[in-house]
Amino acid sequence: MVLKMARPWPHPVTGIYWFRMAVPAKLRKLVNKREEKCSLRTRDPDEARIRHALKTAEVPA
Known part of the structure; x- marks a missing residue:
């Protein structure tokens, strides 16, 4: 099984990148x-x- 690496997410309207991580x-x-x-x-x-x-x-795993 292949897991996706976390990566920056671009906001669809502004184009500003966001950090997102599941809890x-x-x-x-x-x-x-x-x-x-x-x-x-x-x-x-x-x-x-x-x-x-x-x-x-910074975010604890």
Whole structure:
């Protein structure tokens, strides 16, 4: 089975890239969210990849 790597998601209207990561099912009641998301504040895909990697390192797995 092939798993997709997490990657920056471009907003369809603004083009600004976003960080999105699913919250594990066991933690959803604790956090009250299905996914964690925040703006990467860039339209540049290369810069978005860098910021996404940094944000991924911040979020505990």
